[in-house]
Amino acid sequence: MFFNLFNCVASPAEIGYHIASKGILRGDGMIFYFSGTGNSLYVAREIASALRDEARSIPQAIHDASKAYEGERIGIVAPLYGYDVPEMVKRFMREAAFDTDYLFFVFTYGNRHGICSELACSRMASRGIEVAYTATIIMADNWLPGFDMDRQRMEDKGIEENLAAIVSDLCGKVRRIERATEAGRAEFAEYLELGIEYSGETLQGFLHMVGERCVGCGTCARVCPAGCIALKDGRAQRDSLAGLGCNGCLACIHACPAHAIEMELPEINPAARFRNEHVGIAELMEANSQYNSID
Numbered sequence: 196m197f198f199n200l201f202n203c204v205a206s207p208a209e210i211g212y213h214i215a216s217k218g219i220l221r222g223d224g225m226i227f228y229f230s231g232t233g234n235s236l237y238v239a240r241e242i243a244s245a246l247r248d249e250a251r252s253i254p255q256a257i258h259d260a261s262k263a264y265e266g267e268r269i270g271i272v273a274p275l276y277g278y279d280v281p282e283m284v285k286r287f288m289r290e291a292a293f294d295t296d297y298l299f300f301v302f303t304y305g306n307r308h309g310i311c312s313e314l315a316c317s318r319m320a321s322r323g324i325e326v327a328y329t330a331t332i333i334m335a336d337n338w339l340p341g342f343d344m345d346r347q348r349m350e351d352k353g354i355e356e357n358l359a360a361i362v363s364d365l366c367g368k369v370r371r372i373e374r375a376t377e378a379g380r381a382e383f384a385e386y387l388e389l390g391i392e393y394s395g396e397t398l399q400g401f402l403h404m405v406g407e408r409c410v411g412c413g414t415c416a417r418v419c420p421a422g423c424i425a426l427k428d429g430r431a432q433r434d435s436l437a438g439l440g441c442n443g444c445l446a447c448i449h450a451c452p453a454h455a456i457e458m459e460l461p462e463i464n465p466a467a468r469f470r471n472e473h474v475g476i477a478e479l480m481e482a483n484s485q486y487n488s489i490d
């Protein structure tokens with residue numbers, strides 16, 4: 196997909212980052228993203244390419260010593276897990292210092308987005324940071340207990356048109372916060388009543404490795420954004436409390452070529468797995484790799 200039409204880069208001179216004094220990472224613009232199966236990576240990459248900014252993976256930026264970022268615009272692109280961003284993204288929002296007058300969020304989701312913009316804005320407001328723009332974009336829903344990946348892949352959700360509209364807004368530095376609908380509020384309230392939590396502890400029994408099917412390829416360990424999987428004696432082992440703690444992203448399940456990882460909850464189509472069609476497995480591994488996760 197190309198966004199040349201928008202011709203939206205204000206200053207096409209030098210793009211990129213440099214470390215300024217006191218460890219502040221400075222650039223024209225920066226797009227941070229978290230992605231389990233490539234949807235958010237694709238969106239972040241397209242936005243970054245249109246704005247001529249650089250996209251940086253949150254699973255890697257979370258290790259930055261200072262997490263102080265300065266730029267003309269700073270964006271966060273993330274999926275919704277239970278109507279809200281993943282735990283690691285929440286942590287990044289708590290720990291990072293964003294020096295910009297244009298902070299924006301783009302949420303990828305598959306079905307319902309509740310009040311995600313309000314949640315992000317109030318999280319940042321509690322740190323005295325104003326959000327300039329938020330948008331949601333519906334894409335394939337990778338939640339295996341709820342959806343058949345083969346069908347999700349076939350559905351036309353208008354992604355290219357919606358993404359083009361978001362890019363156009365961002366190019367024009369439009370200031371707009373997406374307002375929640377009454378239906379969105381009701382579904383979020385209903386969800387809260389279920390009391391579901393996505394933390395390493397609660398996700399310990401979320402999925403299991405089918406040891407005898409594992410071929411020891413290490414894909415799951417490399418694609419895990421939290422460093423929860425290691426190879427032991429040629430087979431993958433997962434500890435949801437290891438590394439940064441499981442985020443429930445399902446990257447490991449979707450990426451396993453041997454279907455050796457399954458969910459504890461019944462899956463709609465256990466034979467079907469998903470990765471965004473524009474994102475290769477190598478790109479996802481590069482984005483998520485936590486190094487040293489394989490012994």
Ligand SMILES: Cc1cc2nc3c(=O)[nH]c(=O)nc-3n(C[C@H](O)[C@H](O)[C@H](O)COP(=O)(O)O)c2cc1C
Nearest residue numbers: 231232233234235274275276277278305306307337
């Ligand atoms: C644990 C989990 C919870 C999810 N919860 C929601 C949700 O509340 N609402 C929704 O519309 N999609 C939900 N999804 C679907 C993802 O938000 C959606 O597929 C997203 O685009 C995936 O992005 P990624 O490919 O970058 O990981 C959920 C997915 C997972 C794995």
Ligand code: SF4
Nearest residue numbers: 409410412413415451
């Ligand atoms: S991706 Fe699958 S086959 Fe490969 S190491 Fe992980 S569980 Fe085993």
Ligand code: SF4
Nearest residue numbers: 419441442444445447
């Ligand atoms: S163990 Fe699997 S579900 Fe948990 S963070 Fe790693 S890749 Fe995601």
